[in-house]
Amino acid sequence: MALCGRPNAGKTTLQMALTGAHLRPVNFPGTSVERVESTVHVGDVDLRCVDLPGILSVDPVSRDEQLALDFLRQGDGDRPDLLLAVLDASKLSVELHLLRQLRRLGLPIVVALTKQDVAEAQGMPVDAAALGRALGLPLVPIDHRTGGGIPQLRELLARGAAAVPAAATGGDQDPEQLAGGVQRTGRPARLWTDRLDAVLLHPVLGPLALLGVMLLVFQTVFSVAEPFVALVEHGQEVLAGAVASLVPEGWLQSFLVDGLVNGLGSVLVFVPQIALLIALVTILESSGYMARAVFLLDRVLRKVGLTGRSFVPLTSSFACAIPGILAARIIDDERDRLATIAVAPLMSCSARLPVYVVLIGAFFTPGQAGFVLLGMYLLGIVTAAAVAFVLRRTALKGGRSMLAMELPVYQRPSLKVMGVQAWIAVRGFLVTAGTVILLATVIVWALAWFPRPAHIHESFEARRAAVVAGAAGDAERAHLDDMEQAAYLEQSALARIGKAVQPVFAPAGFDWRVTVGVLASFPARELIIPTLGTLHSLGEVDAGEYGIGAMTDGARDEGLRGALRRGRDASGRPTMNWLVALSLMAFFALCSQCVSTLAVMRRETHSWRWPAFAFAYMTALAWLVAVLIYQVGAAFGFAPG
Amino acid sequence: MRTPACTTPCLACAVRGQPVRVLAVDGGDALARRLGDLGLWPGTPVEVLCRAPGGDPILFQLRGYRLALRRDEAARVRTAPVESAA
Numbered sequence: 001m002a003l004c005g006r007p008n009a010g011k012t013t014l015q016m017a018l019t020g021a022h023l024r025p026v027n028f029p030g031t032s033v034e035r036v037e038s039t040v041h042v043g044d045v046d047l048r049c050v051d052l053p054g055i056l057s058v059d060p061v062s063r064d065e066q067l068a069l070d071f072l073r074q075g076d077g078d079r080p081d082l083l084l085a086v087l088d089a090s091k092l093s094v095e096l097h098l099l100r101q102l103r104r105l106g107l108p109i110v111v112a113l114t115k116q117d118v119a120e121a122q123g124m125p126v127d128a129a130a131l132g133r134a135l136g137l138p139l140v141p142i143d144h145r146t147g148g149g150i151p152q153l154r155e156l157l158a159r160g161a162a163a164v165p166a167a168a169t170g171g172d173q174d175p176e177q178l179a180g181g182v183q184r185t186g187r188p189a190r191l192w193t194d195r196l197d198a199v200l201l202h203p204v205l206g207p208l209a210l211l212g213v214m215l216l217v218f219q220t221v222f223s224v225a226e227p228f229v230a231l232v233e234h235g236q237e238v239l240a241g242a243v244a245s246l247v248p249e250g251w252l253q254s255f256l257v258d259g260l261v262n263g264l265g266s267v268l269v270f271v272p273q274i275a276l277l278i279a280l281v282t283i284l285e286s287s288g289y290m291a292r293a294v295f296l297l298d299r300v301l302r303k304v305g306l307t308g309r310s311f312v313p314l315t316s317s318f319a320c321a322i323p324g325i326l327a328a329r330i331i332d333d334e335r336d337r338l339a340t341i342a343v344a345p346l347m348s349c350s351a352r353l354p355v356y357v358v359l360i361g362a363f364f365t366p367g368q369a370g371f372v373l374l375g376m377y378l379l380g381i382v383t384a385a386a387v388a389f390v391l392r393r394t395a396l397k398g399g400r401s402m403l404a405m406e407l408p409v410y411q412r413p414s415l416k417v418m419g420v421q422a423w424i425a426v427r428g429f430l431v432t433a434g435t436v437i438l439l440a441t442v443i444v445w446a447l448a449w450f451p452r453p454a455h456i457h458e459s460f461e462a463r464r465a466a467v468v469a470g471a472a473g474d475a476e477r478a479h480l481d482d483m484e485q486a487a488y489l490e491q492s493a494l495a496r497i498g499k500a501v502q503p504v505f506a507p508a509g510f511d512w513r514v515t516v517g518v519l520a521s522f523p524a525r526e527l528i529i530p531t532l533g534t535l536h537s538l539g540e541v542d543a544g545e546y547g548i549g550a551m552t553d554g555a556r557d558e559g560l561r562g563a564l565r566r567g568r569d570a571s572g573r574p575t576m577n578w579l580v581a582l583s584l585m586a587f588f589a590l591c592s593q594c595v596s597t598l599a600v601m602r603r604e605t606h607s608w609r610w611p612a613f614a615f616a617y618m619t620a621l622a623w624l625v626a627v628l629i630y631q632v633g634a635a636f637g638f639a640p641g
Numbered sequence: 642m643r644t645p646a647c648t649t650p651c652l653a654c655a656v657r658g659q660p661v662r663v664l665a666v667d668g669g670d671a672l673a674r675r676l677g678d679l680g681l682w683p684g685t686p687v688e689v690l691c692r693a694p695g696g697d698p699i700l701f702q703l704r705g706y707r708l709a710l711r712r713d714e715a716a717r718v719r720t721a722p723v724e725s726a727a
Contacts, residue, residue, distance in 0.1 A: 056679035061671060091705040094680035176682065194690070196708075203694045224674060295709045299695045308698070308709075403698050404675055404714055407707040 001040075001047050001157065002072060002307050005086035006098055007054030008288075010114040010144060013385065014086055015051045016156075017142075017150050017414055021468040031233040033572060045158045050080065053329075058101040061402065063329040063337075070361040079520060082157070082607035083107045089126040089141075090118040099135075109578055110156060111139040118409050121191055134178055193409045197292070213289070217280050220372040221273055221353065228272035229357060231425075233560070236265030254449060255442075263441030267430065270528070273357065274350045275422040278319050282421045290315065298403055305392025307331060307401045310340040314384070318349035318377070319425065321597045325604055333401035339391045341604060342614055343384035345597050348377045348589055349426075351526040355588050358529060362561035363578040372582075376589050382620060383590055386439050441530040444520055447494035448535060456491075460484040489535070508583050508626035508640065511575040513567065518587065525593035527561065536563035577631040577640035583626045591622035650722070652701065657689045660717035661720040668717060680704040681718055 003011045019038040040047040052068040060066040064634045072080065087095040103109060111132070119125050132139035138156055142149040200209050240257045247253040284290050290312060298308025306314075309331050315326030324344045331337040348356070356376055360369050464480050467473040489495060497519070498512035505515045521528040567575045592598070600609040600624055605611075633639065655661050663685040666673045680703055681687070690700040690707060697712045 056675065059671075059674055059678070061675055072676075088706075091680070093704050094678075094706070097678065097680065119705070122705060192705075197690070197700075201691050201693070202699065203692070207694060295693055295698060295700065298698050298709075298711065299693060402672055402675060402714060403709060403711045404672075405680060405709045406679075407700060407709055409706075 001050055001082045002050045002080035003084045003086060004052045004055065004068060004072065006056055006088065006095060006406075008406060009054065009088045009095070010142070011051055011086045012417065013144050013414060014084075014112055014114065014142060016047060016420070017144065017147060018154060018416075019049060021461045036391060040154065040157065047157055049084075056097070058105070059099060062332045067329070072107070080107065083109045083389075084112060084157070085109050086112050086114060088118075088590050089113050090122055090124070090127075091166075092119070092124075092126055092131075093175050093179035096178050101174055109137055110153075111135065111137050112153060113139055113141045115146060115409075116141055116143065117145065118191075125598040133180075138388065144219045157496070160495075169362055184510045193288075194412055197407075200289070200292055201295065206263065206292075210293055210296055213253065215370070215374060217277075217284075218373050220280065221277050223370075225272035225357075226361075229269055232265060232272075234260060234268075239265075252451060255445060258448075259445035260441050262445075263438045263530050265533075267438060270353055271426055271430070273353045274319070275426050277350050277353070278425040279306075279418045279440070280420045281315060281319055282418045283413040284315070285312075286411070288408045288418055294403075294405060301431045305336075305339055306343075306388050306390045307333070307340075308403055309337045309401075309405070310336065313340050314342055314347055317344040317349060320349050320351070321345040321347065321594065322600045325597070325600050328604070330400065335398065336393065336401045337395040338605060338610065339388045339396050341601060342391060342610060343388050345592055345594065345601075345614060345618065346380045346384040346387070346590065348380045348595075351524065351594070352588050354526060354529055356585055358560055358564070359581040361586055362564045363576070363581040372585075376585050379586060379589050379625070386616065440520065440523075440527045443452065444494065444516075444527075444531045444535075447497075448489060448492050450493060451491075452488055453491070456484065456487050462489070494535070505623075507581040508623065509630035509634070510584065510626075511567075513575065514580070514584060518584075521588075521593050523593075523595050524525075525588060525591070528588070532564065533560045536560065536567055573641040575640065577638070579630060579638045580640060582633070583630040586629050587622045587626035589622075590618055590625055592618035642723055644708045647654060650720050651697070652687065652710065652720055653712045654720040655657050655687070655689045655699075655701075655715075657691070660688045662720040662723050666718050672714065673717060676714070676718060679708055680706075686723060687720070689720075709724055 005011050005017055007350070014036060018040050038049050040049050050071070052071060053064040055065045055068050058069060071078075072083070076632035083102060083105070085099055086098060094390055099109075099111070113126065113128050113131070116126060116128070128141040130138060140149045140153040140156060141155065147322050199205050210475070224458055240261045243251060243256050243261060247256055276487050278512040284293075293315075294311045296310040297311050299310055301310050310328075312330060313324045313327040315324075316327045319480055325341050328337050328340045328344065331340060360372050361364065364372050464477055467476045467480070494516055495512060501519060502510065502512045502515045505518065510518065513532065517528040517531040518537060565574075592615045598615060601611040601614060602608055630639075648662070650661075652661070663681050663682055663683055666676045666681055687702055688702045690702050691701050693709075698709045699712060699715055701708045701710060701715075
């Protein structure tokens, strides 16, 4: 069975109501494009149910529509047995226009009539029974607020395609006459959507509201996730402490504490932000506000060579560039689509967010946090605009796109949809990124632990022997222990790699540890967190020595953030401060550090040219901007030390 | 900016508070077909709801829903005024 209908008709909500939210994304055959599939159990019958992208007609304009229609028209066994056409009662005549075209496909059709409430509010209620009779098709009105009609629809579907007349008569009625016969017409009443639009689409208030909404989203992601992040970090320290007290000192203890527990913590620390950001983006999308943002921004985005529709893939890229690049399929013009794909990875994705959170948390006050975070997102956006502008005037000149877009009635976002989307994102992250991060953590730990030449141990043993015995020498001995760890780290395999490459990043203010973090994060940018964590926890020098007790904000000194603030080089000078943090964040904002994104880009553009181009320009820009920030800051005397 | 020069009345030069009726959609290309799919058939009553900052795109009310069209898209739809807004 295939669910099909115009965009915003309520297909996904209907699918969730029918199946109880057991959705799983699957690929269209032969493409990388995802569709959502689920199974409906009715009695002893299992129905495979595919949610197709919204279509306006059987004459496709975008790739999205093309895919939906290819699926309906395919000749092989995967062709659906039954079409569940979802019609929005509030705009019946255009919906019937599509239904008339769908009937010509020759598939048995069941009709679900949604949004009767909107039609009623507009003063144009639809007589569902009369419509069903006039169409000669089985029709069930659905009320998404109460779940009304769902049991009847399930029963109807369970009886299967056999119960539905395949080629019913009267398929060619004029949609306007048909609608006129079953719907009271008249001047539509003023809805609260119109009242809301009067403000949200106001020429002055609208853009201000949009800016406010985006700022609210970023501040929420930062502040609401913060206690959970702190909890994960605290749990990590407790667990590390417990393991350290159970396992004797040595490589096993270090492997468990600095390798495994640290790696686990750095995976889990992402989860609150990812869940929150996806939930917020889902709210914006399902409430209908996203379409308003497209409307407000179309003119601006066209100026830089994109289209209003680019807003959706670009906004999705704030969660992850991969769904963002896939979402670019809704763009009808091929040049617009390629330009959007090329700049989508510049949007700060959720994998960058933890990098920002850690560095902002360590080096900026809570009052500055939201602004610095917004600044990082803006840096990506402004750069994307500049790159798109250049692309559309050089490699991707010309072309002509359409906007022609519906602005749906505002609706309350469904908590269920929100939860499902957040869960899909978190689960995907834990399964794929999680394992990669854990593995990389262990590799980084091994590189940082080995080799351990005996002469270091001997020299420190000699120095420890010289310290006075008893409690008076305890502090001195503890300090020597830390110095020994730092000495091991300084000559580890990892340090040698970092020091060899460090001159490249020295102009950006990165020391060898940060350089190692940057190098380790080219396969996946989130790897910098466990790398820096391992490097700083292994080589951590006694905190008391540098007056950490004077710091007021306790939470800022827990976990990695504290370790970063306490980082010192061989001569005891701090290696990081807010300027280095800023330069590092800017590097991460712009750099292409995600193998999966490049792979998806190749699939969607059918060429290695675009991913190669994206990798080259992003990495070069990232280095340039990081160097620029650090050098300007250093000229004003803000360098650390 | 607000009232662009139109040789024949079209949706691009429609004004808020003055409902119009669609006469025809010009051209036989993909855009014209798409405008038809969106419900802009001859005789369809259309109203301007608002314009985005800068006057483009334009938001219309027709057939029970809200449709955003760019100015050059709207210019393809020839219109006639509706005498009495009933």
